[in-house]
Amino acid sequence: MADIQYLEQMATQVRRDILRMVHAVQSGHPGGSMGCAEFFTALYFQQMEHNTDFSMEGKNEDLFFLSNGHISPVWYSVLARSGYFPVEELATFRHLNCRLQGHPTTHEGLPGIRVASGSLGQGLSVALGAALAKKMDGDDKLVYALCGDGELQEGQIWEAAMFAAHNKQDNVILTVDWNGQQIDGSNDDVLSLGNLPSKWESFGWKVLIGEKGNDMAAVLDYLAQAKAASGQGQPVVLLLKTDMGHGVDFMSGTHAWHGKAPSDEQLANALAQLPEGLGDY
Secondary structure, rough: OOOHHHHHHHHHHHHHHHHHHHHHHOOOOOOHHHHHHHHHHHHHHHOOOOOOOOOOHHHHOOEEEEHHHHHHHHHHHHHHHHOOOOOOHHOOOOOOOOEEEEEEEEOOOOOOOOOOOOOEEEEEEHHHHHHHHHHHOOOOEEEEEEEOOOOHHHHHHHHHHHHHHOOOOEEEEEEEEEEOOOOOEHHHHHHHHOOOOHHHOOOOOEEEOOOOOHHHHHHHHHHHHHHOOOOOOOOEEEEOOOOOOOOOOOOOOOOHHHOOOOHHHHHHHHHHHOOOOOOOO
C-alpha cells in the first residue's frame, strides 16, 4: 500500500512522462492522458490486485481494459513504472516497429495490454466478456474499464450497458472520464450527454459520482467505494470529473490539447510546472 505523498509524486512524474513522450515524436494525445494521471496511478499502485508477471488470461487477478485507447501515454507510463516493462522503453513511444504504438495493440506483445483499443465504443463490451469469463471460472476478482465521456455518444456503449445490467454483472467497475471535452469541442456543443447519472441509473447501474478526479485522496476514496459497491447484483459506474490537461496551466480545461503535441518552448514551460521527483526516463 503506497502512501498518498508517493502516489501524488508518481502522478506528477506520469505527467512528465506523457509530455516528453508526445513531444519527442510530435504526435499523440496529452490532454486526456494528463487528466487521468491520478486515476491510473491510484488504480495500479493501490486499488487493483494485479500481477506484473503478465499473462493474457489474468486468472485470479483484477483486469483493466482501456476503451479510449488514444490516451495510451498515461497507461504506458503507469504500466512501466509499476513494473510491467522497463521505464526506458517509454522513449520508443510511437516509433516504427515499437511495442508502444499510438493506440494500444496486442501483436507487439506489450505486457499489460490484453486487447487493441482506440476504435471508440468497444472497450466496455470487451470488459463485460472478460467479467463473464471470470464468473464462469469461479474467479472472484474484478474487471475495471475506462472510457471517455465523448465516447458515450457511441451506441455500442449503451448496448453493453443494457447487457451488463440484464446479466447482473456485479464484478465490473466502469469509470467514465467525465471532463466535458472531446476532439471537436465541449460535449455540450458536439452532442450533449444530458443527465448522465440518470442515464446510467435508468440502464440499471449503480452510479457513483467523483467530483474531484484530480485529487489523489478523493480518487482513492472513490475507487474504494466502487469496489465496496461491487458484488451486489448490478454493475458499477464511477462518473469521474477530471480536468483535461490537468497540471499545466495552458493545457488545463480545453479540448485544444486533445491531440496536439507541445513545442520545445511549451514543453519547457509545462515541465517547469511539474517537478521531477522519481526520475525521468
